[in-house]
Structure formats: structure tokens, C-alpha cells
Amino acid sequence: MLILIFKDVEFGIFRKVADLENEGRLMFHTQAQFQESLDTLVRTGRHVLVDMENNIRGLVASDVSKRSRCDFYLSRDGFLPFSAVIMSQKTNPIIHGLNRRVLALLESGLFKYWAQDVPNFTRCDNIPKRLAFTATLSTTNLWGVFTVLGGGLTVGLVVWCAEMLLLVSTV
Template sequence: MLTTLVLIKSYSGNLMSLLAVKYLPQPFQSLQDVIDHRSVSIIWQKSSLFEQYIRTAKSGVFHEMARLEKEGRMVFHKQPQFPWSLDTFVRRGRHVLADADITITNLIARDYSATGRCDFYLSRDGFFPYSSSLISHKTDPLIQSIDKWVLPLIETGLVRYWMESVPNYTICDSPSKIKVHNEPFSSSHIWIVYVLLGLGLGAGAVVLLLEIVTHRLT
């Protein structure tokens, strides 16, 4: 009885914890994770600095990433295609999308606004430093004026603030576990209770038969 009580209390505690907190699988947190997972392909921005860097890398993870193109596991899409890429290729679970974190978060926010669900996540690891800038001819007399006004905007965070001013921008910034309220019970949640009950009844029946047989033999 004491053993049964301990098992019941332990299982009920674990069951309530499982129903109250769900762990969301987030297997891809780095480029190396994508390289090692042979059933997944990666989408990069076409005609970008990322594409150029991957194609010219001589060693390291980006050099390994370049080999994925020969295996048919790396594709390049233009940035205007990204919402479609996210809604089709990435949503099916066979592709990941690599780009600047602001771009990815904007796409996730817009998808949440359209569907009401957080179906995607942003990796914890970054893979490439990236900054926005204006490009002009080096003899352009406006360069000094542009630097004078743009640099303070970047340093104060206004540029990032403007880029992040998208509805539901942070609503999908959830950890790998979430709290769940009013989760309904089902047989899949408490199957082990029936297993323990059956084992207990079976063990009791065996002991009863042994007692009967021993009593008759003696």
C-alpha cells in the first residue's frame, strides 16, 4: 500500500506538471544544427552579402554550408518572396529561413497577425554580424551630412525602433515551454494508471493462486 501510494502521488504530480507546462521542440538553434540534420534545407536571401560570403568562405561553418547547395539542401529566394517562403516551405517543417533577426521577427509577427498562432521561432544563436547602411560614391559631398544625421539615429536606437514598429512584434518571443490552462484530460494522459491497476490486480491474483496451491499442498 505504501509503494502504491508513493507511485500514485509521484505520477499525479508529474501528470499535473506535464499538463500545466508544455515543452515546444526547437531543434534548430545554429547553422551547424541545420548542416547535421540531413532532412532539412535552408533558404537564404538571393543576391545578398550572405550569399556572397557563403560562396567565398574557405573554412568554417559557412564553408560547410556551401556544400549544401550541391546536395540540393540550400536555395536562394528574393526578399519579397520571404512571406511566401515562410508560409509554404518553412511551415511544412522541411526548410529553415536564414536572414537578419529583424526581418525574421517581422515575418513571424505578420504571420501571427494573419493566423493568430505562433508557428515559428527565432534561433537563440546568431551567425553573422549585420548592419544597415546607406551607400554612396566616396566623393559625394552629402556623405558628411548623412553621417551626421544617421549615426545619432542608429546610436539612440531609433532606426531599430522604427523597424520594429510592427503589430505583434514581440508576441511570439516565447521560451521553449509555455503554461497551459484548462487542459482537458484524455486516456493518453492517464494510460499508466490503467497499466499500474492491471499489474496490481494481476500480481494480486498470482499471490492468491499461490496461497491456494500452497494451502492444498500442505
């Protein structure tokens, strides 16, 4: 289904994304290939996996259950609509009532609430707002701090000398 969103569009950002397949920068995978792609491509940090939120969260939840840690970052924002449908015959008289109720359930957030019943589903939700990188302290890591400190002391000394000269000249 997602492949059609990218391949059938004629212009815009989705067309530009679909054109990346010709450059070798985009790969389409089936649902059956997702677990293998998660382990071999995404875990190395060089690829991302794009799919419906519930599918991705299910994959992450099963990975957290296996490894007891959250190795993946889920973006806060999405770009694809959530799809939920009920299928019936065309002539069924209750379709219009079902459409209104499904839309109400979707807008109220009940689908997301029901989907959270998967074990470890929300384990990766509390991601840090900023990623911190740690490294050992050395002069190469701290040269900027010393530069700002030295520059501030130099400017302060110049201003102090100027004040002293101004004070001496007025006396």
C-alpha cells in the same frame, strides 16, 4: 546579399554550409519567394528560414496578423551582422560624420526600436524557455517514474535490513 556571404567564403563554417547546397540540404530563395516558402516549407516543420532579423520579423508579423497566432520560433541568437547603410556620392564631405552617427544609432539600439513599429512585430518574442510536450498518461509514459520509485524503495529496504543485521549482531 546573404548568398555571397556563403558562396564567396573559402573555408570555415560558412563554406561547410554552402557545400550543403550540392547535397540538396540548402536552398537559396529570393525575397519574393519568402512568403511562399514560409507557408509551404517552414510551416511543415522540416525547414528553417535564415535571413536578416528585420526581414524575418516582418514575415512573422504579417503571418501573425493574418492568422492571429504565432506559429514560428525565432532564435534568440543570430550569426549575421545587422546591415544599415546610407548611400551617397564618394566625394561628399559629410560621409565621415554620417558613418559615426549611423554606428552610434546602431550601437544604441535605435534601429531595432524603430523597427518595432510594425504591428505584431514582438508578438512571438515571449517564447517559452523550454518547450513542453503533452501526452496522455499511461504506463508507457510513466515507466521511468515507477522504476526510480521501485529502485529507491528496494535500496531503502536493503539498507534497513543491513542496519537491522548490524544492530542484532552487536547486541
